[in-house]
Amino acid sequence: MNMERQQPQIQDEHAVRVSRLFSGIVNWYDFLNRLLSLGLDQGWRKCLADLVFPAASEAGGKKVLDLAAGTLDVALALRHRYPGVKVLAMDFCPPMLVRGQNKIVGENTGKVLLSAADARFLPLPDGSVDGITMAFGIRNIAPRSAAFAEMLRVLVPGGRACILEFGTGRNRIWLGVYNFYLRYILPLIGRLSGDPEAYKYLARTIMEFPDADSLSAEMHAAGFARVYHIPLCSGIVCIHLAEKA
Numbered sequence: 001m002n003m004e005r006q007q008p009q010i011q012d013e014h015a016v017r018v019s020r021l022f023s024g025i026v027n028w029y030d031f032l033n034r035l036l037s038l039g040l041d042q043g044w045r046k047c048l049a050d051l052v053f054p055a056a057s058e059a060g061g062k063k064v065l066d067l068a069a070g071t072l073d074v075a076l077a078l079r080h081r082y083p084g085v086k087v088l089a090m091d092f093c094p095p096m097l098v099r100g101q102n103k104i105v106g107e108n109t110g111k112v113l114l115s116a117a118d119a120r121f122l123p124l125p126d127g128s129v130d131g132i133t134m135a136f137g138i139r140n141i142a143p144r145s146a147a148f149a150e151m152l153r154v155l156v157p158g159g160r161a162c163i164l165e166f167g168t169g170r171n172r173i174w175l176g177v178y179n180f181y182l183r184y185i186l187p188l189i190g191r192l193s194g195d196p197e198a199y200k201y202l203a204r205t206i207m208e209f210p211d212a213d214s215l216s217a218e219m220h221a222a223g224f225a226r227v228y229h230i231p232l233c234s235g236i237v238c239i240h241l242a243e244k245a
């Protein structure tokens with residue numbers, strides 16, 4: 001993968017900051033994901049992958065675009081669920097993709113194509129992918145509407161966009177235990193990464209994220225049809241599903 005030739009155009013301060021933030025925590029990212037989610041995060045990604053196509057038998061030869069692909073855990077979950085698919089994994093932070101590249105071995109070799117790209121400016125033709133996934137990416141993107149418009153543009157009609165994201169931290173989940181965790185425990189453990197500010201930022205983006213109904217309304221307003229969401233773990237995370245008509 002020639003990351004230099006594929007450097008995405010990062011055009012605003014927020015995006016530059018987010019990309020730098022993930023470059024700074026890349027070595028700790030997977031370890032802290034497992035630790036901070038108490039080992040639940042891979043199961044959530046598996047649920048996300050399960051929802052892209054109605055049946056594994058329908059997925060042979062299809063292309064799935066994984067946006068904000070990070071260290072490629074969703075790409076691998078997709079390949080595991082649908083052995084016939086090719087995955088196009090895009091992220092605007094090349095060090096995250098490079099870190100994940102070591103995981104692409106065996107029968108996944110050659111089936112996951114990596115590309116440095118901003119979800120708001122996809123280097124893909126209209127109607128060129130059969131499904132889209134994005135895990136824990138959308139809350140970092142501003143404006144979200146730009147990413148939704150690009151998802152709709154590159155999806156084939158009938159294709160599904162599946163977005164996994166934390167629920168808003170404004171709901172009291174498990175009598176407020178989750179909110180306490182977000183405010184105090186997550187930034188504390190995040191100090192392990194050597195960049196406590198990064199994990200404070202992550203906690204803040206979760207707390208400020210819109211609730212599931214509001215996000216569904218945004219996706220509907222962006223032009224998606226059949227928008228709905230499925231909460232997991234009492235709404236700690238939520239999978240948002242939407243189709244292109």
Ligand SMILES: C[S@@+](CC[C@H](N)C(=O)[O-])C[C@H]1O[C@@H](n2cnc3c(N)ncnc32)[C@H](O)[C@@H]1O
Binds near residue numbers: 090093120140
């Ligand atoms: C929390 S990580 C999620 C990574 C991976 N999907 C996972 O499940 O672990 C968020 C990722 O989104 C990427 N990202 C944020 N904004 C983006 C954008 N506008 N375009 C592409 N990638 C973006 C970051 O670089 C980072 O790798």
